[in-house]
Amino acid sequence: MKKLSSIFFILIGLFLITSIPVLAEEAAQGQSAVAVTTAAPAIPAAQDVKIRLADPSGISTGNTSDITAAKPGSPTTGEITDAIGHNKIAINLMWTLITGFLVMFMQAGFAMVETGFTRAKNVAHTMAMNLMIYPLGMIGFYVCGFAIMFGGMGALGTLGGYAGLDSEFTISLFGKTFGLIGTKGFFLNGVYDVGVFGLFLFQMVFMDTTATIPTGAMAERWKYASFVIYGLLVGSVIYPVFGNWVWGGGWLSTLGSNFGLGHGHVDFAGSSVVHMTGGVIAIVGAKILGARIGKYNADKSPNAIPGHSIPMAVIGTFILAFGWFGFNPGSTLAGTDLRISVIAVNTMLASATGAFAATLWMWWVRGNKPDPSMMCNGMLAGLVAITAPCAFVSAGGAAVIGLISGVLVIEAAFFIERKLRIDDPVGAIAVHGVNGAWGCIALGLLADGTYGDGWNGVAGTVKGLFYGGGSSQLVAEIIGVSANIIYVGIISYIIFKLIDLAIGNRVSPETEIAGLDVPEMGVPGYSGVKLDPHSETPFSR
Amino acid sequence: MKKIEAIIRPEKVDDVLAALEDAGYAGIMITEIKGHGKQKGITQQWRGSEFRISLLPKVKIEIVVKDADVAKITKTVINAAKTGNIGDGKIFIYPVDDAVRIRTDERGDVAI
Numbered sequence: 001m002k003k004l005s006s007i008f009f010i011l012i013g014l015f016l017i018t019s020i021p022v023l024a025e026e027a028a029q030g031q032s033a034v035a036v037t038t039a040a041p042a043i044p045a046a047q048d049v050k051i052r053l054a055d056p057s058g059i060s061t062g063n064t065s066d067i068t069a070a071k072p073g074s075p076t077t078g079e080i081t082d083a084i085g086h087n088k089i090a091i092n093l094m095w096t097l098i099t100g101f102l103v104m105f106m107q108a109g110f111a112m113v114e115t116g117f118t119r120a121k122n123v124a125h126t127m128a129m130n131l132m133i134y135p136l137g138m139i140g141f142y143v144c145g146f147a148i149m150f151g152g153m154g155a156l157g158t159l160g161g162y163a164g165l166d167s168e169f170t171i172s173l174f175g176k177t178f179g180l181i182g183t184k185g186f187f188l189n190g191v192y193d194v195g196v197f198g199l200f201l202f203q204m205v206f207m208d209t210t211a212t213i214p215t216g217a218m219a220e221r222w223k224y225a226s227f228v229i230y231g232l233l234v235g236s237v238i239y240p241v242f243g244n245w246v247w248g249g250g251w252l253s254t255l256g257s258n259f260g261l262g263h264g265h266v267d268f269a270g271s272s273v274v275h276m277t278g279g280v281i282a283i284v285g286a287k288i289l290g291a292r293i294g295k296y297n298a299d300k301s302p303n304a305i306p307g308h309s310i311p312m313a314v315i316g317t318f319i320l321a322f323g324w325f326g327f328n329p330g331s332t333l334a335g336t337d338l339r340i341s342v343i344a345v346n347t348m349l350a351s352a353t354g355a356f357a358a359t360l361w362m363w364w365v366r367g368n369k370p371d372p373s374m375m376c377n378g379m380l381a382g383l384v385a386i387t388a389p390c391a392f393v394s395a396g397g398a399a400v401i402g403l404i405s406g407v408l409v410i411e412a413a414f415f416i417e418r419k420l421r422i423d424d425p426v427g428a429i430a431v432h433g434v435n436g437a438w439g440c441i442a443l444g445l446l447a448d449g450t451y452g453d454g455w456n457g458v459a460g461t462v463k464g465l466f467y468g469g470g471s472s473q474l475v476a477e478i479i480g481v482s483a484n485i486i487y488v489g490i491i492s493y494i495i496f497k498l499i500d501l502a503i504g505n506r507v508s509p510e511t512e513i514a515g516l517d518v519p520e521m522g523v524p525g526y527s528g529v530k531l532d533p534h535s536e537t538p539f540s541r
Numbered sequence: 542m543k544k545i546e547a548i549i550r551p552e553k554v555d556d557v558l559a560a561l562e563d564a565g566y567a568g569i570m571i572t573e574i575k576g577h578g579k580q581k582g583i584t585q586q587w588r589g590s591e592f593r594i595s596l597l598p599k600v601k602i603e604i605v606v607k608d609a610d611v612a613k614i615t616k617t618v619i620n621a622a623k624t625g626n627i628g629d630g631k632i633f634i635y636p637v638d639d640a641v642r643i644r645t646d647e648r649g650d651v652a653i
Contacts, residue, residue: 304592305587307587369586371589373587374588413588413589
């Protein structure tokens with residue numbers, strides 16, 4: 001105690017000693033400022049230069065003298081407008097980067113949700129996949145994914161207007177041009193521009209969100225070597241092609257200007273581009289892998305295989321919901337587009353109604369317990385569904401979209417488990433695939449016509465069926481959803497089949513029963529902890 | 542000489558120990574075990590499906606007592622371990638041939 005108090009007094013003493021020169025300096029500054037102003041008439045040129053005083057309230061910090069000018073303190077009109085433009089792009093770029101950082105953190109959320117919903121004997125393997133998908137996906141996106149997706153997108157409107165991404169491979173059908181893939185920016189070569197780099201970061205973390213979705217649906221039986229090959233291909237081939245069609249100037253984005261279908265396939269932040277792509281890869285991969293040992297009985301009825309950590313899954317869900325404030329509002333690529341507040345509110349409303357609907361549906365309608373795992377799925381389902389329409393719908397629209405997604409995710413999870421008999425340990429297909437599609441269709445129904453003037457080169461705002469926009473926007477959304485299922489379904493089927501032929505997708509039954517941690521990764525996730533085999537083994541009802 | 546073997550709820554261990562101590566019996570053995578009775582475990586729910594946890598954690602208490610004390614000790618354990626709900630456990634009573642105190646070589650009732 002004596003020791004502690006003496007340390008405390010020494011610290012206080014040190015603080016006093018170090019603060020004395022600061023106080024002295026402040027006083028000296030005040031004096032010299034006075035000295036300069038009184039001396040000013042003697043040197044006329046110095047009249048324009050204001051001496052910056054300490055500004056504790058912050059009211060007067062940032063003024064004319066902060067504008068870059070040939071003659072400091074007296075900027076010309078041109079210099080002022082340059083500064084305004086620079087500031088606008090700076091706000092946009094900063095917004096894009098910071099929201100991108102939030103989306104990057106969603107990788108931690110996915111890791112926790114997926115690992116919490118799987119068994120203790122597989123945690124090192126599930127976590128390892130969630131860690132490595134980030135670098136593997138990024139490498140693929142850097143090598144060619146970014147070039148394929150954005151190589152032909154044209155000028156970066158909100159990020160400085162650089163027009164170097166100008167090379168799209170197109171084909172002509174029915175006298176119209178169909179953009180298929182971009183062809184500029186491989187290894188980020190030839191596009192050395194701050195705006196492009198900001199775009200790369202933001203789009204890279206989006207791609208990694210897609211990439212990490214199948215690791216949940218395919219968990220507890222996927223061979224690590226097969227996963228690594230998938231990880232390199234998802235960011236370089238599977239994801240960017242569909243992404244180009246919607247966001248990179250490809251044919252789905254021009255359905256409006258070419259065929260008068262609304263504004264083309266509109267997907268604000270990625271219900272189809274990101275989530276549905278992940279969900280379709282997940283259902284194809286889980287189907288090819290087959291169910292986990294013990295999931296289905298001889299009579300084809302399913303068994304419950306409880307996850308090992310509800311707390312981990314709930315924390316992961318909150319990390320994802322937090323990251324979504326980057327995902328959706330960030331997709332303006334512009335902090336100066338003040339629609340961001342509407343987008344953020346719509347995003348949180350849908351997450352709330354999604355979770356609420358899911359728990360009530362399990363509890364009252366289905367007659368089960370309220371079910372924490374379905375609450376998590378419900379919240380994520382609401383977030384996935386609002387991702388496409390978040391910028392185009394009213395608060396009421398967002399609440400309804402979330403409400404429907406909460407019911408949809410449960411019914412879809414049961415349908416996939418009990419009718420299709422595809423084993424998805426974490427509900428990734430129901431959350432991302434089914435609700436990704438629902439989000440796009442909801443946009444075609446509920447876009448309220450207050451935003452999106454000129455979207456995809458079509459004049460007027462984005463309007464859905466229920467707001468007098470007719471069915472053309474809805475048709476464009478359905479075409480986009482169908483194209484996603486067909487393209488992603490086929491390419492991922494081919495890739496998984498080829499990997500299977502080459503090295504095999506699935507671990508041996510012995511490895512699966514023992515748990516993947518030691519045979520696949522060399523170390524148990526919970527080293528030194530005795531696992532209870534009875535809580536790991538499902539019993540039929 | 543008899544051995545009383547009681548299978549009880551883990552959360553009742555402290556109550557039973559206290560009751561036995563009050564009754565003057567300090568010599569007991571405890572083992573953490575798993576098992577199920579007629580109900581064959583309990584059901585839980587995960588993602589809308591029920592599943593059975595068939596082996597539940599229980600505690601086995603063993604006490605060796607003089608023949609004259611069997612009824613009293615059995616009653617003591619029952620009073621302390623009972624909740625009236627399914628899963629309270631069981632008591633088994635076995636004959637014991639002999640007992641030896643290792644330190645002194647004493648045998649029979651004095652050794653317990």
